[in-house]
Amino acid sequence: MKTPVMLDVEIEARKKPFWATLMKQKVLLLMSVPFVIHTIIFKYVPIWGWTLAFQSYWPGKSFFEQVWVGFDNFRWLFRDPVFYQVLRNTLAMSIIQLVFGMVSSIILALIINEVRWTFFKKSAQTISYLPHFISWVVAANLVRDALSTDGGIVNEILMKLHIIKEPIMFLGIPELFWWIIGATHVWKEVGWGAIIYLAAIAAVDPNLYEAATIDGAGRLRRIWHITLPSIRPIIVILLVMNMGYLLSSGFEQQYLLQNGRVIDYARVFTIYELDYGIKMMRYSFATAVGIFRSVVSLVLVFGTNYLAKRMGQERLI
């Protein structure tokens, strides 16, 4: 009874000329068009600022007095050896954070969902997201204290367990830096990240679990066959969206945990943009870097979106 109705709507939408259909969707138009206009004003109008990338912009002058330099700023960017180091570091740390961040949050959401003692469930969930509210300035000091060679708790424990003989200077080992960034990111954001998956899990129809239990499925199998598939769309969508942030991530965390010893592994795009752009009032250069990042982001997002589409998953557009 219900299925034919749905088909009707779709067939109708396809058969009728575009404008006629549009007129029929007045309400949907009213619900969305004002906000789309709003977005065009607030997000698209300022895009004229991209012209800065092709100027040698100086804030005191008017638009017509600026010196136009063509692609010089991009050329400078691509010729800067530091740029490639920065690109490598940003990608490496972003991927580590994306993978471990998502996986840990999903696992945490699943674990919390398995707790049956409501009080513990709620308080564990509340506590786990608290570090999200501690700014990196504060958190970085805690991380530094914990990893210190001068009585830091991590070294103390490792020494008590006789795993190491001498304290290790964790933050002074360049090869370790990316992983420390990854691990501390997980520690700080795992609980916050889990909220969105918990919301998705909350929507799962309890009847499905009941049916599975009757069929004799254990808890693990229910997680695998019911919970996970039902949050798959949100996982896929978040993955696609986050692909676009691979070049934008980080700043404070890296900035506050870095030191001269590991600088070659710590500098990310946002720090580079600040040091060689804004801090020098090179707005044009900063804009060029921003455009580069946007282009890469869009390629990544629409690339993964296409893959998701091919694999029949939820997608952005």
Add this chain to the structure above:
Amino acid sequence: MTKEDIILDIVVYISLIFLVIVTLYPFLNTLAVSFNDAMDSGKGGIYLLPRKFTLYNYKSLLGRTQTYHATLVSVLRTVLSTLFCTFSTAMVAYALSRKEFVLRKLFSFIYVLTMYIDGGLIPTYFLMRSLGLTNNFWVYVLPGLVTAFNLIVIRTYIHGLPESLVESARVDGAGDFTIFTRIILPLCKPVLATIALFVAVANWNAWFDTFLYNSSNSKLSTLQYELMKILATANSMTGSLEQAMAQAATGATNTITPRSVRATMTVIVTVPIAVVYPFLQRYFVHGLTLGGIKE
């Protein structure tokens, strides 16, 4: 209880207890530092309890006349943004989730793009000024009315709802707006609670828009901005040589230090969120029984 159940329970509880310890510690430590004498904190070695108890840090942060007005502004912007933003985002998300909507793809594309492009600070400032939004309270609410990220999250959620609910309502003669308010909104509670939380926290923590647009009007100052100001005057880590030298010259004996200000700020900002949180939490931790709302 099967063997699998028991093992699973053990794993679940042990890992959660571990997580609770490592995530609770930083907050307890921050709390201890915020109640400890600032100069004494400089010596380090404070873990779970203050060593030299004092309320002075709170007094010096909250005892300013500015703070109260700024708190009011912060609460207002948070409440208004959360209400408007959650509702309008959900509305657009509903429209864009309708498979028959002919402009669905175009509009989705327009929104998705905004996540990855940015005109830059100066053009955005010019826009706000020409819209009359500088030195204006509404700059806190209007620009962020619908954000693409939240929109997509809600749309994804709506996609996961049984389509049959909408269809049967339509058969009953309900229009799109009615379907949205009567059927979709109630079903979306978990995701709306999540988005409301995201929006509220982002607004509550925001200070950069005050810095950009409203910094010369103290009546429009927000709590976070005031706290940032105090932190900056207590000499910030990302500050510059000139700043630090100037402060050293005036400061003589400073009884608040950046460390204690940061700790106290963290507590002041986090506590209201922790208080409001349980009201939202019940929507996504308990879960909804779809069946209950169906009829």
Add this chain to the structure above:
Amino acid sequence: MKRKSLFLLLLIVFTVTATGALVSAQGTKVFTMFWGEPLPDYPGSTIVGDIIERETGVKLQREGLVGDLETKVGLMIASGDLPDMLIAAHFTSLFKDAGMLIPLNDLVEKHAPNIKRLYAKHWEQLKQEDGNVYWLPIQAIPYGPDESKYPELGFFINKKVLKEAGWPVIKTLDQYFDLIENYMKKHPRINGEKTIGYLTLFDSWRNFATTNVPQHLLGYPNEGEFVPVLENGKYVVRQYHTSHAAKVYYQKLNEMYNKGVVDKETFVMNYDQYIEKISSGRVLGTFNQYWQVQEAQEVLLRDDPESILVPFPVVLDELIEEYQRDIPYIQATQGMSITTACKDPVGAIKFLDYIIREETQHLIQWGVKGEHYEVDENGLFYRTEEQKKLFLDPDWRRDVFGGPYFYNSFPSLRGIDQNGNSFMPDRQPNLIYSDSQPTEKEVMDAYGIKAFSELYNKPVDKKYYPLWTITIPAGSPAHIEQTRMKDILNAYVPKMVMSKTNNFEKVWNEYVKAISPLMKEQIKVYQEQIDWRMENW
């Protein structure tokens, strides 16, 4: 119900936004001001502030910096949204370049006799290329310089080390580290924790505490990244980062690092950890500028007075004469300026003229005579025990007294006035020793001095001083080169110090090769400006 609360909310919003427009209307002049540094909010009414407001009829609407200065300045210049008066640290000149500041020459000539008189000595330094003066540096030294208890910088050493060694006078780098090493051997632990022989600060922009040292070892005061050297009667800008002194210094640190004297994590710790370690009293030595260790020194004075830090002017070898103290200077490249947006420039300059005169300066710094300070028979200012106690409370000083709100961020006077009083109470010459704490006095007595700065030679005058107040144009090739050079220092100094001793030579050579090409543009800019200063100041 819901509608009502929403309505109520909207009502509050409108009252909040509406009151914003109604700022004091009657009689008083209102000036808006911006500072390129963080400032606490003015509480509305203070002892000093109320007197100033009454006498001038001027109310100030202040804005200090909260985010980063570059963004703020860029926005202000791009948008032209300006306050009446502003000072934006080293970016002040950008406002002049954008034609947003008004020349002060005529205004000062006609309306500001005090500014004219008190800045007379500096006036030539303030003239820009077009012959106009656009800003007043926040400090003028109209009469003579004064003394401070602590010198600007030094190799600091723990009092315990000095006492045990019988109060030696430390001159060279070798003597300094020998003392530390010997003490460390005898006392491997202090207060139950491991002794830290030497600490060097390397946290982001604060790393100059490590990289500036070679110039001081050669006897120079803090010039910045380069040093003008007198050669055949002309100051020639030279680099010191690859000098012999730099090599000896880094090699010494390397040796001490491998011996365990230099703290293992010294290049990894941040400023908070640095202060934490020194405050614990188990650090024997560190080089720094005094204001960077002041916080720790204050904790030590209160909690562990036997471990306070004592500064020494350490040089490379006995042959070098040290002149490490600052020559009194003003920051000629930045200052308080009046913008083109100011509708009443005459009123503004009159206000600044009122602020800078001696009477107002005494009010701001010392307070009201008879209430906050007394005058003895020689005309010298002093404070009674009770008055001193008042001023020891920083909250009272700032929010009740209010002087700090008008000092440092406004044009103000420094040094000694015509009667021999210091403009700053902390530097009153006859009180430095007597106001010191017993533990400080013990050290001063042992060395026969009345202030730690007496351990240093008196500075010799250099007209251009100092080099670091020269602003490298934002975004210029020299500016990019400077950032790159700092990147190299940041990456190589830890590598050099932490390498195995037999590897040092190799890393040093790599470092020299990497940093040497990154100085040419900067030297060019500095040389030009030094020449200009020598000619025009």
